[in-house]
Amino acid sequence: MAFENYTIKDIAKALNLSPSTVSRALRDSYEISAETKKIVLAYAEKMNYRANPIARSLKERKSYSIGIIVSEIANNFFSQVIDGIESIAYAKNYQVVISQTHESADRERLNVEHLYGRSTDGLLMALSAETSDVRYLESLIEKGFPIVFFDRVPAQIPAHRVIADNKQGGYDAVHYLAQRGCKRVAHLTGARTLSITKERLEGYQMGLQAHALDMDDALVKYCQYGGLQHGELQQAVTELADTDYDGIFISGDKLTTGYLQVMHERYAAQIGQVAIAGFTNSKVVNIFSPTITAIRQPAFEMGQRAAELLIQQIEAKHSGVDFETVVLPTTMIENK
Known part of the structure; x- marks a missing residue:
């Protein structure tokens, strides 16, 4: 029988079960035993059964x-x-x-x-x-x-x-940079209103405090659009260039790659002088230049x-x- 015509009633008849039991088993209902679910799912897969979404939604x-x-x-x-x-x-x-x-x-x-x-x-x-x-x-x-x-x-x-756990991630980034000997740790982050911005900033501040490092507002730069607009990144990195920072914690994927791009464009001679830790889930972070210590989210x-x-x-x-x-x-x- 062609799979597109195979119905729940057909499965029920073949397995000597009620249609409602088969339907619940296919939906992984808690009302059906694990053994029955296993039998129904195995038979449905064998027969290439596919649910009819239109009929199901109407019902x-x-x-x-x-x-x-x-x-x-x-x-x-x-x-x-x-x-x-x-x-x-x-x-x-x-x-x-x-x-x-x-x-x-x-x-x-x-x-x-x-x-x-x-x-x-x-x-x-x-x-x-x-x-x-x-x-x-x-x-x-x-x-x-x-x-x-x-x-x-x-x-x-x-x-x-x-x-x-954004606060812990921010703290871990600053802790790592401080252990590397950084004394002036900058923070490049996104829109002020976002929850992730606030939480990662708090982690950054906790890290500074734990290592007795000064909190300098000039070292914190916000990018409203989180790196989607290259111009805001250029402005933020240019402003940071005047602050004599030796480490930076970056709070997002686009910001991290954007920061590297601007540094290569404008400050190539300084690019190896700053230690970098940032939130990024890039699968190729190991080939970034310079190297970046990644804070990865699950x-x-x-x-x-x-x-x-x-x-x-x-x-x-x-x-x-x-x-x-x-x-x-x-x-x-x-x-x-």
Whole structure:
């Protein structure tokens, strides 16, 4: 029998089970035993069974699709988060729809409204650099629309959050630089309003204090668009060139690679004089020149956990949810 015509009823008849039992087993329901799930899934795979998403959505009044909103898909970190989300979503028979904000609050809102209007079952999102007013998101959550935030998260909205331990990552970066003998550690970071900016700045300050290093505001440079605009990076690096810094902690992928680009363009003679530690999930960080000690986030795991929380919320039988903030550890990879 051709797989496109093979139905849950066919599987149920072949295995002498009820259609509802097969349906629940295919959805990994807690109501079905592990042994029964194993038998059903093995038989479904053998027969190349594929769920009919249209029939399923009409029956259950769900689209079985979830939206993902990030600033830029090409960003190493976000692409790895998306991989993690997809690994969970597809295993649960959910499709994903991905959109980018390019750090625009207006585009972010348009994306949210579009995905909500297209009846996606929920959203996974990291806030844009421009976002300051999140009342419209809070309104959607109050209506019962599931949203899970990751990486860049709002402070007050009642929702699940999945983040990295940004403060510890910032502290570890400064600790490493101080141990290398750095006395004036600069900090290149993103938009002031973002949660990751605030947390990594706090870790930077903790590191300075732990090593009795001075906190100099002139050594902290903010890039509103996090490296997407080359001009803001050029200005920040040029201003830092006048501060006589000997180490730098950089708080993001685009900022890290952008900093190196500007240094090669304008300050090639000084490029080996500054020790660098930065947040980056680049898979080729070991070939960066000069070398960079990387603070790496568990991006894939972050995506998986966020997707799990969202799908649990979508499939919950009750409206009350105990929201949690999941904090995942960062790791430091020293490249000598």
